[in-house]
Amino acid sequence: MGIRSFLAKPFAAYIDSQTRQWSLQPGKYQLQTLLDLIAQSKSTAFGKDHDFASIRTYEDFKKRVPVRDYELLKPYFDRVVKGEADVLWKDKPLYLAKTSGTTSGTKYIPITKESVSYHFNSSRNAVLSYVHETGNASFLDGGLIFLSGSPELEEKAGIKVGRLSGIANHQVPAYLRTNQKPSYKTNCIDDWEEKLERIVDETLKANMTLISGIPPWAQMYFDRLQARTGKKVKDIFPNFSLFVYGGVNFEPYRAKLFDSIGKKVDSIETYPASEGFIAYQNSQTEPGLLLLLNSGIFYEFIPADEYFNDNPRRLSIEEVELGKNYALIINSNAGLWGYSIGDTVKFISKDPYKIIVSGRIKHFISAFGEHVIGEEVEKAMKFTMEKFPEVELIEFTVAPNVAPKEGMPHHQWLIEFAKTPHDLQAFSLELDKQMRQLNVYYDDLISGNILQTLIIKSLKRNAFIDYMKSQGKLGGQNKVPRLSNDRKIADVLQEFNSQ
CATH class of the missing domain: 3.30.300.30 (ANL, C-terminal domain)
Known part of the structure; x- marks a missing residue:
């Protein structure tokens, strides 16, 4: 047993105890999150425009802060991108996550000093939750690959700008970098097909044990490995035991991915977004993703069939029902307020609160x-x-x-x-x-x-x-x-x- 796998088990037990604590009191932690967010933002431009100083309850908040998407909040985002401080959140953000938009073209989502740690820690906790449940930690001693965008960042008005996956790459702690693939140089290649070839070069003879990425791009990686060797992935990486993915529904890809691998491996589904890390799979035996209710985000839910009404209902976590589709609205320590991220979710459990991602409100x-x-x-x-x-x-x-x-x-x-x-x-x-x-x-x-x-x-x-x-x-x-x-x-x- 290596040092990483040895130390991971007691740390995983600690994280599990912390998770149980907030998951058993969802209403309490969510309300406290909302009040903390408001208290820290009273003096921002947004806070003053929406009279945060007078908000005492969730009902007060709903009266003052409407639900808006990126286009409707764009005047505030534009001020942030120009380098203005104290607009949506105190100070300036550390990063701007660049994503593809529709109406507004490229979108720039703030990631602040307060929110950035949750992006990495939530991903880490998803893996530790798996370690605690299964007892399997040996994969941490092998090669770990994260199929992601380039970690190279630009700058706008003194703020670093890049894709979320590239920004996240900068948050990987030093103790994991020694067995992380691909190399920084390879990860910076813009052309995806050339990048895949170099990733194959770097990993072909490595002891890869964890592979992470959205399923269609993981499949492309597996196809390149097979084209190069004529072998199944299990014969190239015999110790590969954990696949971590997010971004799309796994089911349409499952059969082909496992056929390419040549054996069944455990998998962890995650729900990361530029706006925040929303949920992750915390069990190999029970369905659904654990909604993260203590990670700097206050969630609201609009019944999907009411979303385009003039005055749709806005529900807190304690008001949702099982089996219904809801548009997901977030308020966060990244300075997002009444923000519709465009996804729909469905609750399949309230003890703890677990969701599935059911689609896009506009798709x-x-x-x-x-x-x-x-x-x-x-x-x-x-x-x-x-x-x-x-x-x-x-x-x-x-x-x-x-x-x-x-x-x-x-x-x-x-x-x-x-x-x-x-x-x-x-x-x-x-x-x-x-x-x-x-x-x-x-x-x-x-x-x-x-x-x-x-x-x-x-x-x-x-x-x-x-x-x-x-x-x-x-x-x-x-x-x-x-x-x-x-x-x-x-x-x-x-x-x-x-x-």
């Missing part, structure tokens, strides 16, 4: 009033693949076809298969059947002959990689939306038809 299809969400298309694909075990999936996205050249309107599923169904028509009909069972509005539209059953367009190999490359978004934390209410993505992907 849906409702061209005909069906309001299909990401969770539904992913479940439909999962259930269908269970009935067609020969199928392996690389990626897919769904879009409406409102005015097809022939036939009736329909939902078009653009799919890149690693292994295609023996009977694509039967697969398509089963997929449509699953969608009808998951969404009653979609079922009504099919039954009423307003829509025809879904149509699959099979894409050629590497279609999604080529698409992301064409958009300048290959690699890092970038991913294709699972579904869209327009055809902007679908029309470009048409060029990669396999037929």
